[in-house]
Amino acid sequence: VAWGYEGDIGPCNWHKYFPKAGGKRQSPIDIDTSATQYDGSFKPLRIHYDSHMCSSLTNNGHTFCMSVNSDQCNLSGGPLEDKYRLLQFHCHWGSDDTKGSEHTVDGHQYAAELHLVHWNTDKFKSADEAIEKNQGIAVLTAFIKAGKEHRGWNHVLSHFKDIKKVQGTSTVNEDFNPKCLLPENQTDYWTYEGSLTTPPCHESVRFIIFKEVVEVSSEQLAQFRSLCVCSSRKRDTGEDEHLVDNFRPIQPLNGRVVKASFQ
Ligand SMILES: Cc1c(Cl)c([N+](=O)[O-])nn1CC(=O)Nc1ccc(S(N)(=O)=O)cc1
Numbered sequence: 240v241a242w243g244y245e246g247d248i249g250p251c252n253w254h255k256y257f258p259k260a261g262g263k264r265q266s267p268i269d270i271d272t273s274a275t276q277y278d279g280s281f282k283p284l285r286i287h288y289d290s291h292m293c294s295s296l297t298n299n300g301h302t303f304c305m306s307v308n309s310d311q312c313n314l315s316g317g318p319l320e321d322k323y324r325l326l327q328f329h330c331h332w333g334s335d336d337t338k339g340s341e342h343t344v345d346g347h348q349y350a351a352e353l354h355l356v357h358w359n360t361d362k363f364k365s366a367d368e369a370i371e372k373n374q375g376i377a378v379l380t381a382f383i384k385a386g387k388e389h390r391g392w393n394h395v396l397s398h399f400k401d402i403k404k405v406q407g408t409s410t411v412n413e414d415f416n417p418k419c420l421l422p423e424n425q426t427d428y429w430t431y432e433g434s435l436t437t438p439p440c441h442e443s444v445r446f447i448i449f450k451e452v453v454e455v456s457s458e459q460l461a462q463f464r465s466l467c468v469c470s471s472r473k474r475d476t477g478e479d480e481h482l483v484d485n486f487r488p489i490q491p492l493n494g495r496v497v498k499a500s501f502q
């Protein structure tokens with residue numbers, strides 16, 4: 240079923256075709272930093288990615304998705320009980336630098352949000368199985384704001400001309416380690432149990448959200464917005480429709496507590 244971020248197929252109607260979108264542990268949420276609870280029991284996060292992985296970049300009409308097929312890119316530790324493997328990463332962004340992130344912090348929305356999606360290889364045999372099961376998915380999340388240029392992002396953005404149209408795909412096999420897209424401080428993060436922020440909104444996700452914000456230049460953010468949603472079909476105005484504002488509104492916390500790895 241077609242879904243999107245505006246009009247009749249927008250987030251307010253997702254629950255009609257994707258019932259889990261009306262569930263009790265949905266994402267994204269606002270992080271009220273005065274209500275977070277420090278948890279001193281977390282072990283250090285272990286993020287081990289190799290660089291020599293081949294991956295492919297696709298414009299799926301909702302975001303760009305860099306799917307990774309390396310069994311050497313693993314995540315464990317922190318609030319996680321099991322080992323997770325990197326499946327793909329993507330972003331959510333706005334039509335200008337004042338909005339775009341999915342999660343907010345004390346009501347503040349950032350220009351974009353990076354999601355590194357991992358699946359639980361200890362408990363499940365495939366990502367397709369893990370994606371709909373509790374504890375199946377762990378998403379490392381970094382907020383992005385407009386500032387100085389980020390050299391690491393240019394390795395991804397340099398392929399965007401090949402994926403401007405929907406279903407465009409480009410193979411990326413240069414030495415690229417997505418760890419370079421994360422903030423320097425990887426010890427301070429918030430974590431809570433939520434859902435996929437896009438249909439089918441499975442309630443299978445442990446979010447780990449870094450406190451430190453990553454800077455990219457306004458020009459780099461503008462390149463995110465260069466992707467098109469339409470395939471070849473032109474809108475009635477004859478103009479390409481650009482892929483922007485692909486963030487879901489925040490969802491009710493329903494009593495969930497956001498844990499903090501720091502005091
Ligand atoms: C099952 C599978 C495979 Cl295999 C691939 N892939 O790229 O190879 N992608 N998917 C689906 C997937 O990942 N959905 C997903 C949706 C939202 C989010 S979000 N915003 O982070 O909540 C994370 C994940």
Ligand SMILES: [Zn+2]
Pocket residue numbers: 329330331354436
């Ligand atoms: Zn996402």
